[in-house]
Amino acid sequence: MKKTVLSWGKLHKYENEVIIPKNIKDINFDLKAKNFTFYGNGRSYGDVCLNKNGNIIYTNRFKKVRRFDTKKGIIEAEAGITFDEILKLCVPKGWFLPVTPGTKFVTLGGAIANDIHGKNHHQIGSFGSCIKKICLIKTNGQKKILSRNKNFNLFKLTISGLGLTGFIEWARIKLIPIKSSTMHVENIRFNNLDEYFLINNKSKKWPYTVAWFDNSAEGKNLGKGIFSRGYFLKDNNLEAHSSKKIIIIPKKFPGFLLNKFFIKIFNKLYWNRPAANKVFHTHYGNFFYPLDKIKNWNNLYGHRGFYQFQCIFPEKCAKNAIKEVLSKIKAYNMLSFLAVLKTHRKETSPGLNSFCICGTSIAIDLPNKKKDKTLKLLKDLEKSVLKFKGKINPSKDSTMSAKTYKKSYPNWIKLNKFKDPYLSSSFWKRVTKK
Ligand SMILES: Cc1cc2nc3c(=O)[nH]c(=O)nc-3n(C[C@H](O)[C@H](O)[C@H](O)COP(=O)(O)OP(=O)(O)OC[C@H]3O[C@@H](n4cnc5c(N)ncnc54)[C@H](O)[C@@H]3O)c2cc1C
Numbered sequence: 001m002k003k004t005v006l007s008w009g010k011l012h013k014y015e016n017e018v019i020i021p022k023n024i025k026d027i028n029f030d031l032k033a034k035n036f037t038f039y040g041n042g043r044s045y046g047d048v049c050l051n052k053n054g055n056i057i058y059t060n061r062f063k064k065v066r067r068f069d070t071k072k073g074i075i076e077a078e079a080g081i082t083f084d085e086i087l088k089l090c091v092p093k094g095w096f097l098p099v100t101p102g103t104k105f106v107t108l109g110g111a112i113a114n115d116i117h118g119k120n121h122h123q124i125g126s127f128g129s130c131i132k133k134i135c136l137i138k139t140n141g142q143k144k145i146l147s148r149n150k151n152f153n154l155f156k157l158t159i160s161g162l163g164l165t166g167f168i169e170w171a172r173i174k175l176i177p178i179k180s181s182t183m184h185v186e187n188i189r190f191n192n193l194d195e196y197f198l199i200n201n202k203s204k205k206w207p208y209t210v211a212w213f214d215n216s217a218e219g220k221n222l223g224k225g226i227f228s229r230g231y232f233l234k235d236n237n238l239e240a241h242s243s244k245k246i247i248i249i250p251k252k253f254p255g256f257l258l259n260k261f262f263i264k265i266f267n268k269l270y271w272n273r274p275a276a277n278k279v280f281h282t283h284y285g286n287f288f289y290p291l292d293k294i295k296n297w298n299n300l301y302g303h304r305g306f307y308q309f310q311c312i313f314p315e316k317c318a319k320n321a322i323k324e325v326l327s328k329i330k331a332y333n334m335l336s337f338l339a340v341l342k343t344h345r346k347e348t349s350p351g352l353n354s355f356c357i358c359g360t361s362i363a364i365d366l367p368n369k370k371k372d373k374t375l376k377l378l379k380d381l382e383k384s385v386l387k388f389k390g391k392i393n394p395s396k397d398s399t400m401s402a403k404t405y406k407k408s409y410p411n412w413i414k415l416n417k418f419k420d421p422y423l424s425s426s427f428w429k430r431v432t433k434k
Pocket residue numbers: 008037038039040041042043044045048049059079080100101102103105106107108109110111113114115116117118119162163164166167168169291395396425
């Protein structure tokens with residue numbers, strides 16, 4: 001079946017031969033072009049789940065929960081299940097996902113392939129740290145069980161393996177116990193990056209931390225924003241999140257409405273709202289997934305789509321590096337309403353090509369401007385990443401050069417060696433180009 005395939009940033013629209021199998025036996029690797037990419041829920045912003053001139057295999061119909069040990073908090077499920085579905089099942093039983101990204105609409109397979117991280121990376125590391133077992137199917141039909149004790153090399157390469165080692169059929173993960181679905185949250189305003197780092201240093205014992213920043217601020221207010229930290233309460237109220245959407249953004253939303261004027265006003269109002277400096281209790285759905293309440297918020301950027309730039313810098317140079325990144329974005333006169341800082345510990349996940357290192361990451365959405373304006377900025381930011389020995393997140397990326405990728409992910413060579421010969425992606429072709 002021919003279908004137009006997009007990822008979250010809506011930058012590329014490829015017409016692909018698409019396979020949407022219901023059963024494992026329906027997966028057909030016999031198509032003429034021996035060139036396949038798995039597609040979970042397309043929540044990657046760039047092209048890790050895209051395949052120009054190749055075939056796409058959707059994995060989101062594989063949702064069966066094979067086993068759920070409610071005493072030990074171990075769940076084994078097919079890789080097309082989403083975090084949304086896992087949470088609905090496990091929260092009422094007093095369990096939570098050990099690591100979750102800023103949306104619950106990712107699949108288990110996508111979370112493993114990108115070794116996603118959350119607001120608690122400074123405490124427990126990336127998603128790979130809680131994976132007990134993976135069942136992998138190669139395109140030649142061979143099935144392999146991977147764990148810390150069995151096929152360890154392939155285990156380490158499949159976690160953060162960008163879907164290139166084979167089809168993740170199912171995985172077994174260890175959940176974390178919770179005694180409430182409500183969280184205690186503290187929001188604290190900070191006036192610049194120096195203040196951010198001070199508050200952050202005092203918050204290292206908090207299980208969850210994250211900061212939003214206003215990238216229209218400049219001068220002595222460069223990097224001003226709102227620091228959020230939180231933990232789960234213990235009131236035995238275990239209610240899973242609601243699926244209600246407050247707003248739906250139509251497909252043909254005129255992107256020009258999200259202009260500099262609007263973003264400046266939004267950022268001002270967001271920073272000044274009373275909740276920006278407040279202690280309160282709220283459901284985990286509000287703390288972890290505020291954007292999930294807006295259906296298709298990626299349409300806000302119009303038909304040209306948008307980039308998300310996320311990079312991470314080592315602890316010792318993070319402040320200077322982030323100052324440089326923010327100054328460059330300012331120099332290009334680019335504004336964003338979604339800009340986030342997070343702290344990271346030394347990685348605990350066994351993934352050999354994981355994004356996180358001990359330091360600070362910065363993520364910012366950037367509209368795809370005409371005349372390659374955004375592309376030029378991204379190339380400039382890439383230079384800062386190389387200069388400060390940082391890394392760019394593949395799950396967000398659409399533009400990183402082969403030189404930068406190979407330098408910052410030296411284990412790509414091992415992945416290339418263990419890669420299934422029929423699997424690839426637009427991302428992989430770009431970053432491994434000779
Ligand atoms: C609003 C928003 C917030 C986000 N916040 C964060 C965050 O805080 N932290 C973070 O780390 N990421 C974050 N992300 C990125 C997102 O978590 C990752 O891109 C995630 O991998 C997407 O999962 P997916 O199921 O949609 O997979 P896709 O995007 O469809 O695919 C991702 C990769 O997984 C592979 N894949 C999928 N299923 C399988 C399978 N069964 N077998 C083999 N390979 C497979 C694909 O080939 C591809 O390489 C965010 C994304 C959005 C939209």
